[in-house]
Amino acid sequence: MKSPWARGLLYVLVRIGLLGVFLFYTFPLFWVVWTSLKPPRLAYQPGAWVFRPTLQGYVDALSAHRIPELALNSLIVAVITTFIALTLGTLAAYALVRFPFRYRTHVFVFFLGARFVPPVALVIPAFLLASRLGIGDTRTVLVLMYLVLTLTFTVLMMRGFLQGVSAEHEEAAVLDGCTRLGAFVRITLPMLRGGLFATAVFLFMYSWNEFPYALFLTSFRARTLATAVEYFEGVQGVAWNGAMAYGFLSMLPVLILALLVRKYMIQGLTFGITRE
């Protein structure tokens, strides 16, 4: 039908396009790593392709601006948020899937609606309430505000996973004298390991990277790694190798985790809405 020439041309064009897609997403990442390995002076020269790589940027980034301390804050907040959201969210999803009670749809829509409130719309009241309650600039207030998105996200995700598991085994266990919750925890949860792990990764990823709440609600003690970007912001006089070393260090943990749960990514990005 088509001439071999047209076929060959199409083949080449598609390969070039695929290379383009790959470079489109990886080049910025490459540039982060590349710049972070340059000596400070050369970090201002994009054309300096030949240089002796140095870890000076990493040494600078780690020793300035309390970076290790901020990373610890991020880690603590992310782990606690993940734990609370996963526990409460999975239980709520269980009720939503297993019991067709009245107002079930309303409850579900309530969770879905809370998911769509822009964080920036909540930062002002959160800031005022936190300072009145004396929890301004603490990790506690970060965990609380992160729960808005993480908890609703967990409900939506786990609801999707639970719908894929039949209740038969649970009901059999209840007949054998198990309590309802006991049956859920012992029979169904182990079947959902993959989904639970993927959800946990998304929750961790969100909490680790979260920006607006952390920027508004913390100033010093509870600052997180994501907001340390402020310290590297000026342009003139910024040691870009250090700034990029910080950038790479901050994204590394979640990048690795994200690759582990790649096959759940679509559910994660659409909170299970486009699940077939």
Add this chain to the structure above:
Amino acid sequence: MKSRARVIVLTLLPALLVICMVAVVPIIFQFYTSLHSFRLGYPWESREFLGFDNYLRLFARPTFRYSFWITVQFAFGVTLASLVVGLSFALLLNRPFRFKSIVVSSVLIPVTISPGVIGLIWRLMLNTEFGVVNYFLRPFGMDANWLGSDLAFTSILLVSTWFASSFMTLVCLAGLEALPAEPFEAAVVDGANGLQRFFFITLPLLQPVLFVAILLQQVATLHVFGIIFVLTGGGPGNRTNVLALEVYRQGLNTGNMGRAAAVAGVLALLALGLSTLLISRFRRGLR
């Protein structure tokens, strides 16, 4: 029957209570604050009731109307651009080829980076003198002042599209992979060419997925804050000062919490409008 009710309450109530505490209470409080004049650093008792004055004053200011307008432009611009990019990329990726898993994994990169860090990376790459983008464009005479007032809005659009297209590509690719093969085979037999197959088969079949993706993306662009905050800070002047940035300027910069809460209220209403559309659509799908 009783035990059933107890289990429902026991499992559902904690999550509901937490969401009420961290989302509903702040929303009510934010509405309350937006009806008052209150400045940061003064005692809470010094607030004065203004009614809807904050909102009226906001819309009386040209700078705010400008912020509102570019927020809408930004939301539609990023959604449209990321849809075009995402769909094109997905069509390219929807075939077997070597290294496919590596290329698909690379699409994940933007969604794993903190918004502030994305802003920082592109701030370096788009710098006029020592940015790598201009370094590559200079030989063609196309280097530009990306973060200057002429192009700053284009730049936040481009960078946000880089970020958002990741989501669009992955969702469209999943949609394409789930399409049945028969209609395409029949079309080939009938002699339809590639473009015809795309417009008369792929697009109509993909439409439900695209609809959800577009709506999610619309709402997500209203959440964008960190990228713009670090890339341009809303500037130069207020060239890229979308509503989310205006909340920061009114709130933490000038300390006018009542006014900031009103801006946040407008932003929340905008998001509410768009997500109501999404949820009503989704509820129909629930049946």
